[in-house]
Amino acid sequence: MADKIAVTLNEVFPELPSAKANLIKNYLTLLFKWHETGNIVSSSDQEYVIKREIYDSSILSKLVTGTSFTDIGSGGGLPGIILAILNPDKDVILLDRKTTFINFLEIVKSELDLTNVIVKKQDFFDVKYTIDSECALFKNFSNKKIAKMGFENKLNYLIKTVKKSKSVSKVYILTGSPVLQLSKQVYEDYKMNAHKITSPFFDTSRYIAEIHL
Numbered sequence: 001m002a003d004k005i006a007v008t009l010n011e012v013f014p015e016l017p018s019a020k021a022n023l024i025k026n027y028l029t030l031l032f033k034w035h036e037t038g039n040i041v042s043s044s045d046q047e048y049v050i051k052r053e054i055y056d057s058s059i060l061s062k063l064v065t066g067t068s069f070t071d072i073g074s075g076g077g078l079p080g081i082i083l084a085i086l087n088p089d090k091d092v093i094l095l096d097r098k099t100t101f102i103n104f105l106e107i108v109k110s111e112l113d114l115t116n117v118i119v120k121k122q123d124f125f126d127v128k129y130t131i132d133s134e135c136a137l138f139k140n141f142s143n144k145k146i147a148k149m150g151f152e153n154k155l156n157y158l159i160k161t162v163k164k165s166k167s168v169s170k171v172y173i174l175t176g177s178p179v180l181q182l183s184k185q186v187y188e189d190y191k192m193n194a195h196k197i198t199s200p201f202f203d204t205s206r207y208i209a210e211i212h213l
């Protein structure tokens with residue numbers, strides 16, 4: 001398994017220094033091992049996960065500015081773990097409410113010795129919770145409170161919740177093409193930019209919505 005991961009990583013990130021490539025390889029080895037018994041990542045297809053999830057997370061990691069980040073609903077650690085590996089100077093909180101994910105993320109933090117990572121078991125919607133970072137990250141955040149909402153209402157709900165935390169000045173959302181259909185009002189209210197992630201591997205592009213609060 002590790003060989004296939006290493007070969008694909010080398011194809012996708014030929015320029016990546018070996019120390020960082022090794023950390024990503026070790027992370028993916030743990031991720032796919034845990035995925036065999038629990039649903040921890042979007043697919044068990046290693047090549048797909050590297051070319052889509054890890055590649056897109058690496059583009060996000062290059063684009064973001066700021067020193068501290070909370071990855072809300074981090075699940076198996078995407079994009080937060082990749083951000084932390086590629087940017088050891090940035091502090092990353094991986095937040096999830098589910099014990100399985102928290103246990104997995106604690107193991108990743110410890111095995112990879114990621115000193116810039118904090119793992120936090122927390123319900124994002126808890127009224128007493130406030131985010132303790134400059135930036136909030138979302139990727140595939142799903143919760144029954146927002147499951148039936150359209151994309152724009154979902155976004156407004158998440159931003160309204162984030163805004164209760166005074167420390168947050170920027171929100172990044174790694175998402176799909178629905179971001180292009182958002183109203184002009186949303187783009188204006190949130191001083192929002194949608195950055196296209198041009199994929200060398202897939203025809204469909206994802207986007208990073210950058211929101212300024």
Ligand SMILES: C[S@@+](CC[C@H](N)C(=O)[O-])C[C@H]1O[C@@H](n2cnc3c(N)ncnc32)[C@H](O)[C@@H]1O
Binds near residue numbers: 075078097
């Ligand atoms: C579809 S997964 C996405 C995981 C990861 N970000 C990714 O893209 O692979 C959604 C995650 O959000 C978490 N989640 C849902 N509601 C939450 C809440 N209220 N507070 C914290 N985490 C939550 C779930 O436990 C799950 O891990």
